Amino acid sequence: MFGCGFQRLLRAGRIYACAAVLAGCAGIIHNEPINAPLAADVKESDVALGRDVNTYYDDMVIALAFSGGGTRAAAFSFGVLQGFNDTQVQTSASSFSLIDHIDFVSGVSGGSILAAYYGLKKRAAMNDFKERFLLRNAEEGLSMNLSFFNISKGLEGGINDPTAFPKWLDANLYGGATFKSLLFERRPTVWINASDIYNRTPFVFDRATFAALCSDLSTYPVSQAVAASAAVPVIFAPVVIQNYTGGCPLPLPSWVDRVRNDPDAAPLIKSFADALERYHSGEVKYVKLLDGGIVDNYGLAAFTVRRLASNTPYGPLEPDQAVKLRRFLFIVVDSGRAPSGAWAQTIPGPSGTELIQAASDTATQSGAVGTYSAFQDTMDDWQDDLVKWRCHLSEADRRKYGAPPGWNCKDVKFFVGRIAFDQLGPERAAALNAVQTSLRLPADQVEELISAGHDALKTSPVFRDFLGSLGGAPPRRSPVAMQPPTPAPPQEAQAR
Secondary structure, three states: HHHHHHHHHHHHHHHHHHHHHHOOOOOOOOOOOEEEEEEOOOOOOOOOOOOOOOOOOOEEEEEEEEEEOOOHHHHHHHHHHHHHHHOEEEEOOOOOHHHHHHHHEEEHHHHHHHHHHHHHHHHEEEHHHHHHHOOOOOOOOOOOOHHHHHHHHHHHHHOOOHHHHHHHHHHHOOOOOOHHHHHOOOOEEEEEEEEEOOOOEEEOOOOHHHHHHOHHHHHHHHHHHHHHHHHOOOOEOOOEOOOHHHOOOOOOHHHHHHHHHOOOHHHHHHHHHHHHHHHOOOOOOEEEEEOHOOOOOOOOOHHHHHHHOOOOOOOOHHHHHHHOOEEEEEEEEEEHHHOOOOOHOOOOOOOOOOHHHHHHHHHHHHHHHHHHHHHHHHHHHHHHHHHHHOOOOHHHHHOOOOOOOOOOOOEEEEEEEEEEEOOOOOHHHHHHHHHOOOOOHHHHHHHHHHHHHHHHHHHHHHHHHHHHHHHOOOOOOOOOOOOOOOOOOOOOOOOO
């Protein structure tokens, strides 16, 4: 047994040595930073944390978070959006579709592809996203197989440099749009999430993060941010963001010091504040970004940080928003992988790619569970703080902030829920979990994932409770017989 193991180790060493030699000949990775510096006359108020939370004057807020999971995640999340599109809410003044009332969208990896497209096109995204992305092969032009030569490129930094995928996204989806097209829209606010692999924290593409780097987010391509969010390690080289803090005209927000000096601060916001300090001090010259699912596969960090960074009971909302608010719905669309493989039934295994996949899935899932638990706690605490603040307002403040006649200070409720495959029954969940998390899928699998997302929203207890509190009802849909998706051909590399 020892001799056999030694021979395997020797062969593995030779392969690694040969790959390392080839890595030197594999070519230079092109991942030069393309972000621009801030203008010298920029005002602090223009980039303060929370400025990208736009001003609404409604009594409800809806937020969605699309998890990672390649095209699988994008299709499932698209089905959820269809459910919102089909849901009509009747008020005393008008009737409207809930898709026009989505205020915040956060996306990670595959989910970020849809989040960005919906942010740019709003309701019109429902007309062509399936044809433009879900039914296309987004892997064309990319090297996704783990051949010997590709492994050598992976050892050099990444099989694919961060240029081909953004070009494909711009040609098929975004048309060269920059964040300027997202920052000044009334709704939704869109957050794209990647992972800062040096600071081991989420990297949120927002003005506050870029201001700490003294960089201008408005000129940064949306496609590049989405590519960073979906940059699976080894398959893609990191996306690089340059730090321009040498001549930065802006200080860090005051909450950063407050959080860093608070021994009881939540770990998530403390690590985020530490990262901003390293950016602003110049300790980090280049930020290296990979798949957002590495540290936060649900994309919840952006909103959690905004709430925890606030030093008011109502932040990140404005006081007039907080007074008018009655209902807050936050849905996490989870397309993550369930445990799989036969190696748990035997003593040997996992090995090779199974071992790498199992370790990656373990880290991703444990991180997602942690961020979701922290988010639920944050939202529960926020609802309590909001009620206390509202009920202690003076009559003059109530008038100032626009409280309507008959206003009830306690009439505010948060609905937080997760939508996932496991809520559709064991047989259907198993078939959906068998779908690959790549960037290309057969048409029948795409259709089933869309259908599953729509059905999962319709049957969600949290969504139904939310609609019940508004006096509405879930979208009706005729029962559809479940046909297990046709298994995709084996693929050597998958995208989160």
